[in-house]
Amino acid sequence: MSAGRRFRVNSDFLRMLMILAVLLIFAGITRGSAFMSVLNFQTIGKQLTEYGLMAMGLSLAMITGGIDLSTVYIANLCGASAALIMKSIAPQGQIWGILIACVAALVLGLVCGSLNGFLVSVVKVPPMLATLGTYELFYGITIVLSNGKSITSISAFKKFASTMVFGVVPLPFVIFVIAAVILSVVAGMTPFGRRLHLVGVNAKASAFSGINNVRVITAAYMISGLLAAVAGLISLSRVASVKADFGSSYVMMTILIAVLGGCDPDGGSGEIPGVAVAVIVLQVISAYLNTISWINNYYRQALYGLLLLGFMTYKYYRVKRRR
């Protein structure tokens, strides 16, 4: 079993890597130096972090057989609270004030996530509905906090997203990579990760084999909330403001990424490395489309939809052939 499993993990991950390589070569040939510039890759690295983190959180929820629709609004709520705290206690950009605001935002993310987890695992509300309700709730709270307007952040916090590690790699991308590595290890190699998958395959069986389903599911949603909070902080720093409905199209994107990366929407299978590469693939596609003037942003949505259907169909036939 474990040998078969490892093989499949690698194939999902490798397939995504191959697609990425092909894409890069294709983009390099057709767009040349305009695409293959350091600046372009820096932009790609900066932009993908926000929804990349949320996609990985959603993947964890999906592995347990659920879904987390509320990530984007957790991110906005955490971003808005952080901005308000910073403004009130550290208007001149004192480091300790910024740190307190960030920690508060992360804790808030965990709290939001645990509310999701509680509803799904203890009350047993269907995940889609539970996170739909909390999405509305978090969205509402953000509107109340911001009076429906956008909240600007303090200028000192802008440095966070524009910092370049070693002078070339954007800090957000580094955070994304670190998160991807940690989550890959946690979900792929630890007992917790195995439980996560077991709960998704068959919740009843996992409960009978002594796994505390409530704890596992709650943890998955809490991690998702935490990642969303980090995403919220990064977008607060990058855009320098936060609004209740910022990034609502990310909901669709995160689901697309999770499925592209190999997660089964019905639960039980999915690995983080595949998801992480899928994030990069999607951002590269998006950046490539940006260089073509006659394709406007809206086509992107249609393309994502087609990609999702196409990829699922492809996978269906691949699995069928193997059987």
Added chain:
Amino acid sequence: MKKLLGKNEFYVALIIVILAAFIQAKSGLFFAVNNIVDLFRAITVNAIYALCAMFAFVSTGADVSFPMIAGMSTYIVFKLGVETGIPAVVLVVIALVIGALCGCVNGFFIVKFHFNSLIVTLSTSSICYGIAFGALKGVRINVPEPFMPFANWNILKVTSSQTGLGASLHGAFIVMLLMYLCAYIVLNHTMIGRAIYAIGGDEVSARRAGFKVDAIRFSVFVANGVASAIGGLCYACMCRNCSPMEYYGGEMIVIAAIVLGGVRLTGGHGSLLGCFLGTFLLGMVSNSLTMIGVSVYYQNVFLGIIIILGASIAAIQAARSMKTVSSSEKEGK
């Protein structure tokens, strides 16, 4: 009496009555004619969408594509109507056909490959969005000439004696009632209706009992596409213009409404009355909260809390009824 207490619809109706009494007591304006008429006008389109959401959940699972199917099909025929002046009947048929085609796409992927319906309908929704905005530019257009009679059709005009405010009920309300009538007949008096519940309750048993599971599922999604197109046309004619952006994101509130009304996300359960009452309750919350001095900003917070509470109660009830079923089975043995 016991039967009544076990029903979700009863509780929703109770909440509606209590909330109405509360708003009336605080503001004295809830039962003003214009408010009631306004409320019915406001929920007309969502009540139509609620049918789509309910049929999907009862038979298969989530359908989140209806707002964008509605938006795209309406936008296309409005554009056609403004540019060419084709008669209204033809335009309506075109809209319904577009809706049906989108429904076919949903049905095909769900039936043929057994994909999760949430993911499939999310994709088609995205594709419709892309077509409406990318390919067709998606700007706001006014009602084309052929639709004018329908857009102007008000069945009821009232003025409140208390405030002097007027309100009118649009003809789309009749369309909505007719659709509920059709749905009622299909669900309660035909084999197809039985099949829809049976499939959602237990697919394998339904198949063994001889229901054509795939065909029925497929036709549910096609019917959903058609119903969405009707809803979209009604909405645009009520507003006298069509902007696809206004449809975007409308699915969540509808799903919340029908779940409050007792439709189970796991399938097989749900009634038209519950559907309508749920929609009415949420319509009330978003329409009347300002009357008791709650700021508009709190609207989403209230919606969220109502959805979470409603869903939690439904989940706890479902768990309890599962328990009674299994314990009575044991007693039987």
